[in-house]
Amino acid sequence: MSELTSKTIAELRDGFDSGDFSAREIAEDFNAAVAGARALNAFTVETPDDALACADAADQARGKDKLGALAGIPLGIKDLFATKGVDSTAGSHILKGFKPPYESTVTANLRRAGAGMLGKLNMDEFAMGSSNETSHYGPVNSPWRRAGSNVALTPGGSSGGSAAAVAAGIVPGATGTDTGGSIRQPAAFTGICGIKPTYGRCSRWGVIAFASSLDQAGPMAKSIRDCAILLEAMAGFDPKDSTSLDLPVPKWEAGLSSDLKGKRVGIPKEYRIDEVPGEINALWDQGIEWLHDAGAEPIEISLPHTKYALPTYYIIAPAEASSNLARYDGVRYGLREIGVKSLDDMYGATRAAGFGEEVKRRIMIGTYVLSAGFYDAYFTKAQKVRALIKQDFRKAFEQCDIILTPTAPSAAFGLGETTDPLAMYLNDVFAVPASLAGLPAMSVPGGLDSNGLPLGLHLIGNECDEQGVLNAGLAIEDRAGFTARPEKWW
Amino acid sequence: MPPFRPFVIALVAMSVNTDQVRHIAKLARIAMSDEELDRLVPELNNILGWVEQLAEVDTDGIEPLTAVIDLKQRLRDDVVTDGDIQSDILANAPGAQHGFFAVPKVIE
């Protein structure tokens, strides 16, 4: 890891500003790091020229024009974002060779801020997965290994490429997306920070859809400050997205403060699960201590419908996905398999060859729960329970300002270790409730388990209170002193 | 409130058989071999059985939540701002001829 690649985005920005190093030097170091880390399988496409071109533009501008917030900073972009002229496949075979003639709003915002692109990051197919094993391009290898073992571990998912790349220091920061934990669980598994903002903060325009009522983009980076910097650049009202929040983007970085005096931290009693390893509950207690030390008052709260969040999610998300993924039919883009005779055959053959097992499984479930005779029993019921879950949070935030829980019920597991789909779904048991309620939530590294693997703490904020989430995260970051980085084996 | 046991899977109340799964696959336009169908039946039943624990939640008088943020739908002005990008529209098409998308003959 070169001196530059070990820096945070804030450090790179300030060093570039004050002329300690050029944007080109930054881009070259990260390009080299990316090229040297192919064993991680973190990228689906590498775009070193893009990173260099943006760097040169930044170097040109320095001293003359006003620099963008991310001038000279190259980033990794999750393959779920449409990037103009660069393969955007959502980790799926069905989007083979798809080069969008358009740029997603979020990545366009990042480019406007001066950021370059190091490449497209590997992910679970259509963001459906928690281990990156559903990617058509094969799983991402976590840079982390259990102490004294070389068993390949998952970086988590679906934003596994983003998490692995940040943790390995081959990108200073990356975009992720989170439908039911896809930013927070991989962040926890790889010892980095990741925030899912309030639903509607980041435009979904140009982000390949999984479940429209849940999908949110967010940043993944080494520090809370870096997340604040990136989120400020990514977020913003977009008239092209009907569900976009028409609000100004707060100055989250400037607002950072780890002083939580007068704040109340809600500790949901329903999140105490016997099956969860003691180490994780212990870290949770430690997290409560840290926030208390930062001036916050811990109080027990109740989120009675929490236990129904996962089943609710696994009705609503597949239902929306089954419809969102109907457009992959071999007619206008991507893969086409010519069927035996008819158009229907072409659809069937194309989708059979183009979608992986997990995506097919979810399309099947989603199709079933929407189908005649089952709609009310499953989908309408799930929407009602979702309303109750949102109500739980509304009541909770009348008593507290922020909620603290573990991010995931376990540390990173080995690739191929979890084969039962249900067991895999349970990874997101702590992350999904905030997704269903559209609330801002983030994972911040808390420490290492007995195997030397990172564990994350999970902060949930009230609607539009990303600042509260970031500040509590900062309080934990300050006290956890988490500096562990994976041993380079790749 | 019963103790939180997410790892306990509820018993399958409504369960699907191979013919239903075949019908769903047809609706979803995913070609599937009998082997695939047979493999999916228990998987789907396992998941469906698990989600059916929602049945125990009392949702009387609860409005289904469709939009997670309470905003009003914005409306666009009636202005032509897009189009005239035929080449972009067809650029990624597996089959395009004379400005059209081409698909296997459809018999109505």
Place this chain on the structure above:
Amino acid sequence: MVVTDYRITGDTGEWEVVVGLEVHAQVTSDAKLFSGAATEFGAEPNTQVSLVDAAMPGMLPVPNRECIRQAVRTGMAIGAKINAWSRFDRKNYFYADLPQGYQISQLYHPIVGEGEIEILLDDKDENSGKMIGVERIHVEQDAGKLMHDQHPTMSYVDLNRCGVALMEIVSKPDMRSPAEAGAYVRKLRAILRYVGSCDGNMEEGSMRADVNVSVRKPGGELGTRTETKNVNSVRFVMAVIEGEAKRQVELIESGGAVAQETRLYDPDKNVTRSLRSKEDAHDYRYFPDPDLLPLELDDAFLEDCRASLPELPDAKRKRFEALGMSPYNAAVLTAEVETARWFDQLLDAGADPQQAANWVVAELFGALNRLGRSIADSPVTPAAAAALLALVADGTISGTISKKVFEIMLEHGGSPAEIVQREGLKQTSDPGEIDARIDEIFAANADKVDQYKAGKEALFGFFVGQVMKAMAGKANPQMVNERLKAKLS
């Protein structure tokens, strides 16, 4: 309310036909319902397509205010309940003309609720009205176009029409004959064109009807219905009902049963056939579109919709009748919005309503027919026509001469007054001149004068004719009569 006696007579006796229509009307707007692409008809393939219309990954819909406005105004025009809170749902199915794999429509909460449309079964009789219920109007996306005849093994897809806004206007099963259905479609078309929410151009497909037909013993239980899709002319709608009713009666009477199915009409063979290809395994899996939020219309928006409504066909017809026109004239003059507008301008120019109505229906329509022109591009303006009618009214020219002047106006234009001047067509009411002509004619026809005086009164007409002839038709007819009577008595 009128009970129509349309009946199908089968071997087992009389059958009644029950008809409901789902009319798809393309909303008049510049841009599409959820994208900024143009809606114009007949452009080069896939040139009026946005990334949204082509359902590119990650594209999102944002509704067009004008399309919503037009649907609301249409609802108001049929006195329907307007739902200030409505929502869009996805109708999921796979077809090559549907890029998203779903149509954004409104199943659970349509923007317009129940209303009704009055049809006249007899233009000449304002008491022949019948109310046809409208169940709902919802807004949805049109699909693209498939071409099957361009290539031996391939079909071609053009997405220009894809995403254009449609109003689906769903009637209740209130129609009982092809004639009623025809009258309903014509009336609905008139209302849409008055409101300006759809051009009603059925040839270009901006108005299509799904025709639901079933048969039953008069007054009995409703039978199973079939739906014949996308019928694109009033004549075809009526033909479909006639044929479908006969087919169903024969099917039932020969021991068969009507299948609830979608059918397609073949105008060349004038038959409908089952559309199983589209039928099998249909389950649309409607659910609220998560890319869109509920549509809430505030009072200001609704008020603007109401305030912008024009006088509608029924109101206009009643107003015209109140002005003393015959029900027939009133109906004919209000059936087409262009005619009604032209005629209103004629009245505004001061023409006498009855005289004007008779003249337009008899003279203007005839002339336009001959010239093969629509009233919109009539060579004679309402103002000029009013001036012509005024000349007749004040006796400057006779009705006969007015026809001659009108012909000249049609050919060369110009103001009627000038034409009358130039051609010296002014009517003479000078008793002296008329008496002089009469005396000449009596002198030349002394024998006939004697015969008349001897009692052959039929000759009176002959004398009138001779005088008019001698005065090139310009003599005031009444005065000629008076003077003749006086001199012959």
